[in-house]
Amino acid sequence: xxxxxxxxxxxxxxxxxxxxxxxxxxxAGHALAQALHLFFLDSIGTVLGGLLAGPWVGGLAGxxxxxxxxxxxxxxxxxxxxxxxxIGVVAGIGGYYGWHKTWPGRIALYVLIVLAASIISTPINIxxxxxxxxxxxxxxxxxxxxxxxWPTWLAAYLDEASADIPxxxxxxxxxxxxxxxxxxxxxxxxxxxxxxxxxxxxxxAR
Numbered sequence: 403x404x405x406x407x408x409x410x411x412x413x414x415x416x417x418x419x420x421x422x423x424x425x426x427x428x429x430a431g432h433a434l435a436q437a438l439h440l441f442f443l444d445s446i447g448t449v450l451g452g453l454l455a456g457p458w459v460g461g462l463a464g465x466x467x468x469x470x471x472x473x474x475x476x477x478x479x480x481x482x483x484x485x486x487x488x489i490g491v492v493a494g495i496g497g498y499y500g501w502h503k504t505w506p507g508r509i510a511l512y513v514l515i516v517l518a519a520s521i522i523s524t525p526i527n528i529x530x531x532x533x534x535x536x537x538x539x540x541x542x543x544x545x546x547x548x549x550x551x552w553p554t555w556l557a558a559y560l561d562e563a564s565a566d567i568p569x570x571x572x573x574x575x576x577x578x579x580x581x582x583x584x585x586x587x588x589x590x591x592x593x594x595x596x597x598x599x600x601x602x603x604x605x606x607a608r
Contacts, residue, residue: 409458421466425467429467432444441511441568441572443559445486445515445519445570447487451494454497478530528554533561540565541561544558547560
């Protein structure tokens with residue numbers, strides 16, 4: 403079954419309780435980013451949820467964060483629900499394979515999250531907002547590239563990626579730091595999502 407094992411639905415009460423905690427972390431990060439005009443910082447809880455409890459918890463935390471934000475602090479957040487869900491799923495797959503436990507794995511997790519966020523966001527940016535990401539320096543770069551004759555899709559992707567590369571670096575570093583800052587006994591409570599009875603735990607990435 404390989405990676406499909408990560409998607410076995412093993413939601414328990416603890417995992418359900420974790421979702422609003424992840425949403426609160428996402429909300430706080432995004433509020434800070436908006437106040438200081440920094441990147442996005444709205445996926446730290448989403449990634450943490452994925453690492454702790456799998457792709458369903460991570461994905462739902464990201465999805466619900468955007469739905470709630472769209473009705474309050476960030477009206478355009480609904481457009482990026484798919485992006486948030488994808489980030490949580492990628493983090494959950496990383497958690498299943500233990501990527502966050504090794505440096506090569508952390509780099510792989512970071513790269514995949516950046517790719518998921520930037521690739522899915524780009525057509526949304528083009529379709530709804532003319533190609534801009536909403537980050538000032540990225541949008542300035544986008545305008546300059548389009549003026550110079552670059553294809554719109556490539557300029558829009560570079561605009562989005564220029565924000566996602568530093569933003570998701572901070573996200574993965576902080577989420578991983580929180581994960582390892584939790585007591586071992588607490589993290590162990592979530593390990594059941596990794597396997598069924600008798601199913602060996604997957605080896606971490608090397």
